[in-house]
Amino acid sequence: MKHLYTWSAILVIVLASVVGDILLARAMKQVGDCHALYRRSGLWAVVGRILSNSTFFLGVGAMALGFFSLLFALSWGDVSLVAPAAASLTFIGNAFAAKIFLHEKVDRRRWFAAVLVAAGVALLAG
Amino acid sequence: MTFRKYLVLAGVTVFAAAGDSMLSHGMKQTGNISLHHLSSVLLAVLNPWVAVGIVLLLAFFAAYMNALSWADLTYVLPATSLGYVLLALVAKFALHEQVSPMRWIGIALISGGVGFVAGGPALTQHPHEHSESPPFDSAQGKLLAKDARNGAAADEAVPSGAER
Numbered sequence: 559m560k561h562l563y564t565w566s567a568i569l570v571i572v573l574a575s576v577v578g579d580i581l582l583a584r585a586m587k588q589v590g591d592c593h594a595l596y597r598r599s600g601l602w603a604v605v606g607r608i609l610s611n612s613t614f615f616l617g618v619g620a621m622a623l624g625f626f627s628l629l630f631a632l633s634w635g636d637v638s639l640v641a642p643a644a645a646s647l648t649f650i651g652n653a654f655a656a657k658i659f660l661h662e663k664v665d666r667r668r669w670f671a672a673v674l675v676a677a678g679v680a681l682l683a684g
Numbered sequence: 685m686t687f688r689k690y691l692v693l694a695g696v697t698v699f700a701a702a703g704d705s706m707l708s709h710g711m712k713q714t715g716n717i718s719l720h721h722l723s724s725v726l727l728a729v730l731n732p733w734v735a736v737g738i739v740l741l742l743a744f745f746a747a748y749m750n751a752l753s754w755a756d757l758t759y760v761l762p763a764t765s766l767g768y769v770l771l772a773l774v775a776k777f778a779l780h781e782q783v784s785p786m787r788w789i790g791i792a793l794i795s796g797g798v799g800f801v802a803g804g805p806a807l808t809q810h811p812h813e814h815s816e817s818p819p820f821d822s823a824q825g826k827l828l829a830k831d832a833r834n835g836a837a838a839d840e841a842v843p844s845g846a847e848r
Contacts, residue, residue, distance in 0.1 A: 579757055586752035593688065593754065608749065649765075653758055662756045663808035667800050671762040674797030681790030682768050 564639060567631035571644040574624030576651040580659050581617030587660075588613065642683030646676035685806055689754065693763050695747035701767040703740030705774065710734035755806040762801040765794050 589595070589607050596604050608614055631640045653672040657664040664672075710733030714724070728734050751760045769791045775781040 579761075582749065583752045583757040586749055589753055591754045592750045649761060652761055656757045660757060662758050664758050665804070667804050668758045668762075671797040671801035672758065674793045674800065675762045675765045678790040678793030678795075678797060679765065679768055681786050681793065682772060 564635045567635055568640060568643050570627045571624050572647045572651050574620050575648045576655050578617050578620035578624055579652050580655050581613050581620060583660055585611045585613035585617055642680045646680040649676040692747050692750050696751055696764040697767040699740050699744035699747060701770045703737045703744055706733050706737035710737055756808055759801055759806050762797050766798055769794055
């Protein structure tokens with residue numbers, strides 16, 4: 559039963575982090591290249607453009623949800639399982655979600671990178 | 685990819701690793717926080733390690749947002765995962781912790797993953813409103829690399845003091 563709780567918590571963390579990352583990535587693509595914008599109109603234009611983007615705040619909210627569910631899960635779950643499992647599954651989840659929702663071209667090279675990094679993170683934190 | 689963009693990716697990596705380790709160090713000093721004493725979270729901020737850790741994580745967030753504005757999510761995430769490797773190396777050489785063979789394999793896998801993604805293009809999607817921003821690579825690369833040194837500290841919302 560404890561297993562079930564732990565894995566549901568991991569699922570919630572991964573979902574919230576993936577949704578957060580996707581929303582933030584989309585928001586920043588709507589904002590446009592920060593360097594170009596900065597050179598054209600200055601720092602406040604960049605800040606203003608980001609803060610007037612509602613997708614950005616949704617993304618921050620999802621990230622916060624992921625962060626607090628991680629803290630919550632860490633308070634009763636097994637740290638050596640929850641932290642690496644959540645981190646590496648988030649890498650894989652992001653690759654899928656970026657392909658589907660952001661239409662990034664996730665080619666073989668990027669799949670390989672995502673899988674290698676996910677495996678590496680699992681080993682490092684485990 | 686210009687020098688300045690590599691600098692931003694390095695910022696994402698270093699700020700995240702440094703911020704996390706400072707937070708972790710500070711939270712170990714402040715002790716356990718239970719759900720019944722949530723007010724102790726506020727007191728934790730008074731710990732200098734925690735405070736500096738938070739500033740560094742804010743710098744990380746600014747650099748991360750900057751990177752996402754010109755690169756794919758599936759590029760930024762693996763490229764900045766070198767932070768994990770950095771943490772392990774700091775643990776080994778600065779904190780003199782034991783790094784197990786398992787962890788060295790993990791480090792090798794992450795480095796391999798970073799190598800894979802770094803060889804490819806940073807941006808593959810084509811946002812419709814992209815026409816506004818001028819093309820940014822090769823031709824302007826040298827120019828950008830030059831003013832990166834003057835402008836990097838003032839760029840974005842990164843507090844310039846956080847680097848020191």
